[in-house]
Amino acid sequence: MPKLAMRRDYMQRWAQVAKMRIHEKPWRLFLIALFCFSFLAASCVLIAGKGSYTVTVTAWDRVVRLDTSARTVGDALEEANVVLGPNDYCSPGPEAPLTQGLDIKVIRASLAFVSDGGKVSAIETAKNTVGDLLSQAGISLGADDAVIPSREQPVPDDGRVRVVRVTYADIVEEEEIPYTIERRNDSSLEAGLVRVLRNGTEGLAKVTFNVRYEDGVEVSRQQVSRDLVKDPSPQVLLVGTLQEVTRGSDNIRFERAIEAVATAYCPCTKCCGPYANGYTHTGILAERGVIAVDPRVIPLGSRVYVDGYGFAVAADTGSAIKGNRVDVCFSTHEEALRWGRKQVKVYVIE
Incomplete structure (x- = not known):
């Protein structure tokens, strides 16, 4: 018997047996049908669900509503033509699976x-x-x-x-300690004059500070300790209290004495310039018994006694007369030249 005929005969016999078995047990046919239906339904759900996601993509100034069959956030971004840079932010991440109604946010770096x-x-x-x-x-x-x-x-x-960047460091610095000044009254010294009896010396201390640096620049410091290395020594001054001196037959009572440099002048144009008119700054006649002063040291109008010159009144000023300087007036140019320049004591009487 040819092989084809044998195969056909086998199939016919199998069909007859199956038909007999189905008629004998009809519930088998029901199970087969139920299985086929379930398989087809699941396939339809999978096929239908594959393209049913609706998501929203917000990327910098764009908002895209997308119906997609993509499976991941990255695939959805690709469909929306959103290209992520290496430092861009995406939430959820590109590998996250899509879900219905998902909001995808992208922030550009x-x-x-x-x-x-x-x-x-x-x-x-x-x-x-x-x-x-x-x-x-x-x-x-x-x-x-x-x-x-x-x-x-x-x-x-x-x-x-x-x-x-904040750092701290301890540093040690030497610090001078100023000396104090001790004043002692001296009745042998004219009032207004001061003499140094003993010079003062500074003391020395070593001070430790805790220093705060910001980016290497000092911004503050706090003292941690202070060690005395050397005590300071005070300066001792003698302060004059004497207010009466004798010059010749005159007993001169005064308020204060000034040690000054004294030069001399006369009313001539050689001493006072081409515009000299013979009068002082205060308007009185320039003659012997008048001196020029710095009004900040000796007020104009003061009566004074100048050693080597005598009694006078402070009634004139001069461009070169500053500080402890006076210019004594003589009637003639020769007398002024003979005086020259001297260190004198000026006693301010009143």
Whole structure:
């Protein structure tokens, strides 16, 4: 018997047996039908569900509502023509599976400028807070370091963040201690005069400071300790109290004495210039018994006694007469030349 005929005969016999078995047990046919229906339904659900996601993509200034059959966030972004940069922020992440109604947010990275200890670095970032930005940049803070704005603050609009490196160090400095001044009355010295009996000397101390540095620049210091190395020695001054002196037959009572340099002049044009008119600054006649003074030292109108010259009145001034200087007046140019320049005591009487 040919093989084809044998196969046909086998199939006919199998069909007859199956028909007999189905008639004998009809519930088998029901199970077969139920299985086929379930398989077809599941297939339809899978096929139908594959393209049924509706998602919203918000990327910088764009909002896209997308019906997609994509399986992941990254695939949906590709359909929306949104290309992620290496530092862009995406939530959920590109590998996350899509779900119905999912909101996908993309934040484009921008440049931030971080000054760390004075060195500025440009960093492309999409981080929200200063702390996250520093973490991205690999910048860690020491216990005393500061950051402006603080870590919890959002990255400022201009992207500028400053990290201040704070360090402390103890330094030792030598410090001079000023001497004090001790005044002693001396009845043998004219009132107004002072003599140094003993010079003072500064003391010395070593002071330890704890210094705070910000980015290497000192901003504050606190004294930690102070060690005395040398005590200061006071300066001792003798202060005159004598208010009466004798010159010849005259006993002169005075308020104060001044040690001054005394020069001389006369009313002539050689001494007083081409516009000399023979009168003083106060309008009285320039003659012997008149002296020129610095009004800040001896007030105009004061009666004085000048050693070697005699009694006089302070009634004139001069451009060169400053401080403890006086210019005594003579009637003639020859007398003024003979006087020359002398160190004298001037007694201010009143």
